Amino acid sequence: MTPLPASLLKPFVSPTLVLRNRIAMAPMTRGKSPRAVPGADVAAYYRRRAEGGVGLLITEGTPVHPLGSPGASVPNMFGEECLAAWKRIVDEVHCVGGKIIPQLWHVGPLRNPRDFPGSRLPVSPSGIGKPGDPVGEVLTESDIAEILRAFADATRHAKEAGFDGVEIHGAHGYLIDLFFWQATNLRRDAWGGDLVGRTRFAAEIVRACRREVGPGFHIQFRYSQWKQQDYTAKLARDPGELARFLEPLTDAGVDLFHCSSRRFWEAEFEGSPLNLAGWTKKLTGRPVLTVGGVDAERFVEPAQPCLPDSVAAADLMVARGEVDGVAVGRALLGDPRWVEKWAAGAGDEIRRFAKADLSTLA
Ligand SMILES: Cc1cc2nc3c(=O)[nH]c(=O)nc-3n(C[C@H](O)[C@H](O)[C@H](O)COP(=O)(O)O)c2cc1C
Numbered sequence: 062m063t064p065l066p067a068s069l070l071k072p073f074v075s076p077t078l079v080l081r082n083r084i085a086m087a088p089m090t091r092g093k094s095p096r097a098v099p100g101a102d103v104a105a106y107y108r109r110r111a112e113g114g115v116g117l118l119i120t121e122g123t124p125v126h127p128l129g130s131p132g133a134s135v136p137n138m139f140g141e142e143c144l145a146a147w148k149r150i151v152d153e154v155h156c157v158g159g160k161i162i163p164q165l166w167h168v169g170p171l172r173n174p175r176d177f178p179g180s181r182l183p184v185s186p187s188g189i190g191k192p193g194d195p196v197g198e199v200l201t202e203s204d205i206a207e208i209l210r211a212f213a214d215a216t217r218h219a220k221e222a223g224f225d226g227v228e229i230h231g232a233h234g235y236l237i238d239l240f241f242w243q244a245t246n247l248r249r250d251a252w253g254g255d256l257v258g259r260t261r262f263a264a265e266i267v268r269a270c271r272r273e274v275g276p277g278f279h280i281q282f283r284y285s286q287w288k289q290q291d292y293t294a295k296l297a298r299d300p301g302e303l304a305r306f307l308e309p310l311t312d313a314g315v316d317l318f319h320c321s322s323r324r325f326w327e328a329e330f331e332g333s334p335l336n337l338a339g340w341t342k343k344l345t346g347r348p349v350l351t352v353g354g355v356d357a358e359r360f361v362e363p364a365q366p367c368l369p370d371s372v373a374a375a376d377l378m379v380a381r382g383e384v385d386g387v388a389v390g391r392a393l394l395g396d397p398r399w400v401e402k403w404a405a406g407a408g409d410e411i412r413r414f415a416k417a418d419l420s421t422l423a
Pocket of ligand 1: 088089090091352357388390392
């Protein structure tokens, strides 16, 4: 018998979301939806994890706007055919007792132009994708209004399709994060400037989504300090800066923060053991998910072992009330029954994640 992660297995109850446990599936892009329409295999992929006991499925990133897609086989959250397909997936997940929310995404400059011949150039806050790297076009005022509208429409569509909420992707160096990041937001207008000015784009997106669906529909927000363009980047260097960053987002109506770190057990700031999610909960009073390296080797780097007993460490964080739950990514690719096996004391029967799982994504 492996020890039960008793706190992770407790239900989660908030005004907008009720879950059977504290384990979410982290959003993971699959790129297996020809013409951007998710098919029966996508439904089976999510259904397997719901049957395996996952409390909350967060889908792969789903573009809200044609210019926000990274590639042609990533399923959209707009267009009649896509929305009908998502509705079928939601129904399948609900049928087996699962909950599911889509991750709403705009990749900004990080799109593959070969997949979109003849389309407009990629867009970004200031025409750079990372420091010193000119790319595509600067967003105009009317582009920004169109993107706010697209996020709001996608949130309404998600509600109409029966999803249990939405997650807005503000992490990892995509469009929203490029507004946050001082190194890539050089704007002098109301969408740039100091830390609070740079959060305005995200806060207005949240506000637009909230206006569209009213107070009861769950809206969570994912953000990260790290960027795929620079793992050492920081939006906030101390708790004071983090508080200033989070306040406009909280005021705009975020129900839960999903704080993406690469190693969840690491303290965020000196002088306290709290990680990024722990600080976010302390500063906002909102529930939080932590993520990064639960039962899987260190992310992106050459294979290195994960924290020994990472599940017990995550369980302890929930037991202490520092975080409300964890998102699990690669471990759930390795074994769709990961939750069920931990809950049965059979953690040692789990099929471990292997690099090859990244190509099958089954
Ligand atoms: C194949 C793959 C695809 C991913 N795609 C996304 C994505 O679409 N959106 C996102 O926010 N994070 C994405 N991530 C990051 C994961 O959500 C998660 O933060 C990361 O894998 C760390 O969690 P883990 O150590 O449990 O795997 C992806 C990760 C992987 C491995």
